[in-house]
Amino acid sequence: xxxxxxxxxxxxxxxxxxxxxxxxxxxxxxxxxxxxxxxxxxxxxxxxxxxxxxxxxxxxxxxxxxxxxxxxxxxxxxxxxxxxxxxxxxxxxxxxxxxxxxxxxxxxxxxxxxxxxxxxxxxxxxxxxxxxxxxxxxxxxxxxxxxxxxxxxxxxxxxxxxxxxxxxxxxxxxxxxxxxxxxxxxxxxxxxxxxxxxxxxxxxxxxxxxxxxxxxxxxxxxxxxx
Amino acid sequence: xxxxxxxxxxxxxxxxxxxxxxxxxxxxxxxxxxxxxxxxxxxxxxxxxxxxxxxxxxxxxxxxxxxxxxxxxxxxxxxxxxxxxxxxxxxxxxxxxxxxxxxxxxxxxxxxxxxxxxxxxxxxxxxxxxxxxxxxxxxxxxxxxxxxxxxxxxxxxxxxxxxxxxxxxxxxxxxxxxxxxxxxxxxxxxxxxxxxxxxxxxxxxxxxxxxxxxxxxxxxxxxxxx
Numbered sequence: 001x002x003x004x005x006x007x008x009x010x011x012x013x014x015x016x017x018x019x020x021x022x023x024x025x026x027x028x029x030x031x032x033x034x035x036x037x038x039x040x041x042x043x044x045x046x047x048x049x050x051x052x053x054x055x056x057x058x059x060x061x062x063x064x065x066x067x068x069x070x071x072x073x074x075x076x077x078x079x080x081x082x083x084x085x086x087x088x089x090x091x092x093x094x095x096x097x098x099x100x101x102x103x104x105x106x107x108x109x110x111x112x113x114x115x116x117x118x119x120x121x122x123x124x125x126x127x128x129x130x131x132x133x134x135x136x137x138x139x140x141x142x143x144x145x146x147x148x149x150x151x152x153x154x155x156x157x158x159x160x161x162x163x164x165x166x167x168x169x170x171x172x173x174x175x176x177x178x179x180x181x182x183x184x185x186x187x188x189x190x191x192x193x194x195x196x197x198x199x200x201x202x203x204x205x206x207x208x209x210x211x212x213x214x215x216x217x218x219x220x221x222x223x224x225x226x
Numbered sequence: 227x228x229x230x231x232x233x234x235x236x237x238x239x240x241x242x243x244x245x246x247x248x249x250x251x252x253x254x255x256x257x258x259x260x261x262x263x264x265x266x267x268x269x270x271x272x273x274x275x276x277x278x279x280x281x282x283x284x285x286x287x288x289x290x291x292x293x294x295x296x297x298x299x300x301x302x303x304x305x306x307x308x309x310x311x312x313x314x315x316x317x318x319x320x321x322x323x324x325x326x327x328x329x330x331x332x333x334x335x336x337x338x339x340x341x342x343x344x345x346x347x348x349x350x351x352x353x354x355x356x357x358x359x360x361x362x363x364x365x366x367x368x369x370x371x372x373x374x375x376x377x378x379x380x381x382x383x384x385x386x387x388x389x390x391x392x393x394x395x396x397x398x399x400x401x402x403x404x405x406x407x408x409x410x411x412x413x414x415x416x417x418x419x420x421x422x423x424x425x426x427x428x429x430x431x432x433x434x435x436x437x438x439x440x441x442x443x444x445x446x447x448x449x450x451x452x
Contacts, residue, residue, distance in 0.1 A: 018277070018280075018282070022300075022302060022303060022304055023299075023300050023302060023303060043325045043328070043339060043426075044323055044325055044339065044341070046272035046274075046283050046321055046323070047283075048272075048274040048281035048282065048283035048319070049281050050276050050279070050280070050281050051244070053276070053317070054244075054276070054317045054319070054347065055274035055275050055276050055281050055282075055283075055317060055318060055319045056244070056274065056281075056319050056347075057272050057273075057274035057281075057283050057319040057320070057321040057345065058321065058345070059272075059321060059323035059341065059343050061339065074248075074249050076248060076249060077248060077249060078248055091279070091280045091281060092281060093274070093280070093281045093282050093283040094283070095272055095283040095284065095285060097270055097272070097285040099269045099270055101431075101434075102269070102370050102371060104370075104371060104374060104378070105378065106378060106379055107378060107379040107381070107385075108363060108364070108367050108375060108378045108379060108380055108381055109379075109381050109382075109385040109389070111366075111367050111370060111374070111378070113269060113270065113287065113370065115270070115285065117285050119283070119284070121280065121282075137334060138334070140337075141334050141337050144328050144330075144337060144339065145328060145330060145424070148330060148337070149334060151419050151420075152330070152331065152332060152333060152334045152337070152419050153332055153333040153334060153335075153414055153417055153419070154334055155333070155334055155335050156335075159333075159335040163335070181434070181436045181437065182436055184436075184438075188379055189438055191379055192443065193377050193378050193379070193443070194377075194433075194435070194439065194443050194444070194445055194446050194449070195435070195436045195438075195439050195443075196433055196434045196435040196436045196439060197433070197434045197436075198371070198430055198431070198433050198434075198449060198452070199430065199431030199432070199434065200269075200428055200429070200430060200431070201428070201429050201430070201431055202426055202427070202428050202429075203426070203427050203428075203429060204424055204425065204426060204427070205327075205424070205425030205426070205427055206425070207420075207422055207423070207424050208327075208407070208422045208423045208424075208425065209420070209421070209422040210407045210408055210410075210421045210422045210423075211407065212410075212415055212421075213420065213421050213422060217418065217419070217420050217421075218420070219420055220420050223330075223420070223424060226424070
């Protein structure tokens with residue numbers, strides 16, 4: 001799922017005051033293909049917004065269609081209500097992070113993690129066009145399991161009415177990546193501590209059929225290739 | 227690392243307007259041991275704060291000491307500077323999420339994920355007491371690899387001066403957990419789609435020694451038991 005399409009838009013996102021980090025600038029990237037790959041590989045994002053002057057950060061599913069991200073929720077949920085009420089929309093920050101490894105340096109100070117993250121700043125808008133809403137909901141399902149939207153019952157009118165969808169354009173976006181081994185100080189190289197990287201991997205277990213599944217229904221191909 | 231200590235404080239966190247969800251209230255919990263277990267198992271949190279009226283969400287390492295969380299960063303980093311300047315501190319929301327499985331329902335609408343999350347609201351304060359700062363930095367290293375702070379060079383005066391630490395008390399806290407299979411509508415039970423859960427697991431790869439590690443230094447026990 002981390003493959004980027006050869007049709008991905010070429011080039012890079014613009015950098016802005018808030019997407020240029022104050023530190024470790026060499027880890028920042030504005031490359032569209034890298035950003036798409038990081039976004040497409042994760043399951044949840046952390047969506048931040050401001051309520052009563054204070055920050056709120058909630059984990060939520062999301063989907064990507066080209067240069068747009070979509071999140072969804074009940075029409076009664078707080079951020080989705082807020083985005084519907086706010087004009088011209090809801091200021092959000094949407095962040096996705098993969099932890100790839102634990103970096104053990106000889107000094108406590110240089111301990112770190114290897115990671116890939118994307119931070120998106122922007123204004124989220126409620127999707128009102130029915131066709132865009134259906135496209136977004138398919139993208140949300142296919143983000144969890146590619147191909148799944150074609151093998152499930154689509155939302156009916158009642159479900160569509162109960163679901164609010166927010167759109168966030170990929171415009172003010174940056175990725176940040178740390179990889180490789182520890183960066184110990186020269187004077188620490190002789191210390192007796194083990195040093196290196198402990199890689200982390202996410203894998204799939206065996207699919208667990210629902211209790212009420214007809215045993216004649218086979219596990220679909222799109223699950224066995226994951 | 228997900229074990230809670232038998233010495234963990236008994237009881238539950240108070241619930242507040244912002245820790246009682248508007249939906250799926252049955253998934254919410256204020257149990258201290260559950261909150262600690264979820265916090266202790268993750269590597270990064272997503273820290274939200276408000277800058278120039280807009281939300282910012284950044285991934286960062288953290289550590290827990292009893293009922294206090296600590297995050298750290300350069301004294302030059304934006305949120306840490308902000309917390310040092312702000313009186314009486316920096317309003318933050320700190321969120322930790324584990325994705326445990328993908329939930330495939332017969333209907334697109336009921337697709338979901340199994341997850342465990344913790345959301346902490348509060349005011350972050352810069353740690354100024356040198357002893358608390360050292361304790362916090364040890365906790366940050368031991369959060370990544372338990373036992374590691376005792377097997378690395380502690381921060382020296384220069385490193386301590388370059389590192390800012392923020393404290394966030396566990397006070398206004400909630401956990402949210404979804405587990406189990408899909409919840410399809412009764413009228414969908416006869417549909418021909420496979421339905422169930424695809425579990426996700428995080429595991430460790432083989433430790434990768436740094437290029438400059440003396441080959442006579444063995445992999446420590448605290449890594450082999452992970």
